[in-house]
Amino acid sequence: MKSKTKMIIILCFSLGTSVPGMAQSEAEAMTYQAYLTTNKSLWKQSIETLQGEYSADGSNERLYQLALAEHGLLNATMVDQDETLFDQHYKKAKKNLETLIEAGYQEGNARALLSSVYGMEMGYSSWKGMFLGAKSGSNLEKAKKLSPTSPLVWQVYANSKLFTPAMFGGDVQEAVEAFEKSVELYEAGQGSTQSNWRYLDALAWLGQAYQKTGKTAQARETYEKALEIEPGFGWVKFVLLPNVKPGQ
Helix, strand or coil: CHHHHHHHCCCCCCCCCCCCCCCCCHHHHHHHHHHHHCCHHHHHHHHHHHHHHHHHHCCHHHHHHHHHHHHHHHHHHHHCCCHHHHHHHHHHHHHHHHHHHHHCCCHHHHHHHHHHHHHHHHHHCHHHHHHHHHHHHHHHHHHHHHCCCCHHHHHHHHHHHHHCCHHHCCCHHHHHHHHHHHHHHHHHHHCCCCCCHHHHHHHHHHHHHHHHCCCHHHHHHHHHHHHHHCCCCHHHHHHHHHHCCCCC
16 A cells, blocks of 8 residues: 555645736645645645635636645545545546646646546556556646646656556656656746645655665755755655665
């Protein structure tokens, strides 16, 4: 279960930024805290709030924020394998992402998130890989072509490379490079780094990818960087950083 959880927690995770022209909402702030605390109740509250806002204005912008929050909740279910909660939300998340794709709104990011949802679905039901694997891969490749400078797209791609077996196209070094690119794009302004849980998530997974390639010094620096940005990042502070022994 541990390896499955690691493979699925993607996150990548709102885009980490508000939609251009929209101030960060209470729901977005809620998703940030939900990620830091792994609190599924907060994820659900955020989704309920965003669903209400989307029902009120019907905009693609609001639908996109809703889909991002739904994706975050689905990721959160993987921590304790809460398949019941996953089943309650994944079909709606897929439908919302497909609606965004059909509308051509944030299509690259929407396809990356859809690819990730397919991956989570396969995580709970491995037999679905026979027909969902190709859909997941196809959407991710289209996402890269549509949004080559999206930090979210590179983040999802990096996770895919990190946890896919080598015989099926996985490549840890390529994952490192993709995570580095994702982080660089966030920091270059393609995605905000302020109160951005996806940016923090990219740093956390970059550190782990460094460790897998023996780059422990870089891993420690990356974890420490994440804590400078968010001292309350418990996953890094209490789990990841302590696993990098001094002097390694």
